[in-house]
Amino acid sequence: GESVGLHLPTLSVQEGDNSIINCAYSNSASDYFIWYKQESGKGPQFIIDIRSNMDKRQGQRVTVLLNKTVKHLSLQIAATQPGDSAVYFCAENTNRGSTLGRLYFGRGTQLTVWP
Amino acid sequence: SAVISQKPSRDICQRGTSLTIQCQVDSQVTMMFWYRQQPGQSLTLIATANQGSEATYESGFVIDKFPISRPNLTFSTLTVSNMSPEDSSIYLCSVEKGWRNEQFFGPGTRLTVL
Numbered sequence: 001g002e003s004v005g006l007h008l009p010t011l012s013v014q015e016g017d018n019s020i021i022n023c024a025y026s027n028s029a030s031d032y033f034i035w036y037k038q039e040s041g042k043g044p045q046f047i048i049d050i051r052s053n054m055d056k057r058q059g060q061r062v063t064v065l066l067n068k069t070v071k072h073l074s075l076q077i078a079a080t081q082p083g084d085s086a087v088y089f090c091a092e093n094t095n096r097g098s099t100l101g102r103l104y105f106g107r108g109t110q111l112t113v114w115p
Numbered sequence: 116s117a118v119i120s121q122k123p124s125r126d127i128c129q130r131g132t133s134l135t136i137q138c139q140v141d142s143q144v145t146m147m148f149w150y151r152q153q154p155g156q157s158l159t160l161i162a163t164a165n166q167g168s169e170a171t172y173e174s175g176f177v178i179d180k181f182p183i184s185r186p187n188l189t190f191s192t193l194t195v196s197n198m199s200p201e202d203s204s205i206y207l208c209s210v211e212k213g214w215r216n217e218q219f220f221g222p223g224t225r226l227t228v229l
């Protein structure tokens with residue numbers, strides 16, 4: 001499979017601070033990227049996605065930035081809360097027609113939010 | 116979104132035995148996927164299961180070890196055959212749904228092989 005990796009395996013932040021989680025990918029043909037949040041004992045939960053024709057997308061308290069030049073993806077969480085503590089995965093896909101198909105997941109970053 | 120359940124949620128099994136994991140979705144979906152997540156690791160796709168056709172396996176995974184059934188559009192099973200301790204993992208099913216073709220994941224089945 002293609003290589004999707006994360007720079008930092010762990011990240012600890014103070015409640016209320018902003019968090020930035022980074023991800024590198026190697027397949028220049030990838031055109032769809034997703035961030036998932038996985039809490040302990042649960043399956044991954046979709047957070048936000050971005051297609052390769054965009055460089056920024058915002059959701060509620062989250063922003064994803066895509067830099068295709070250096071094949072880098074980041075997830076920014078504003079005003080981080082204790083409930084944000086989880087493992088965050090980036091995933092990539094080379095979209096095939098109308099179906100998303102297989103996803104390649106990065107290694108994951110454990111985010112811990114301290115009160 | 117999609118509501119996905121898996122059974123069992125966890126199990127402890129003996130070496131050499133087999134375990135069948137069930138995945139149930141609350142609505143009809145075309146594509147279902149099975150992933151493995153080894154302890155402290157990321158997710159690795161095992162196979163894609165479409166109704167009415169043979170499952171498509173990723174490199175490193177074979178049908179004899181991980182047979183999959185997809186009898187209808189809301190259900191699938193994954194069997195882990197002739198288990199060894201190396202098969203101890205979380206097994207997750209996911210489905211693709213919605214106009215954005217998002218993937219939604221089940222809660223996972225935590226398998227421990229002794």
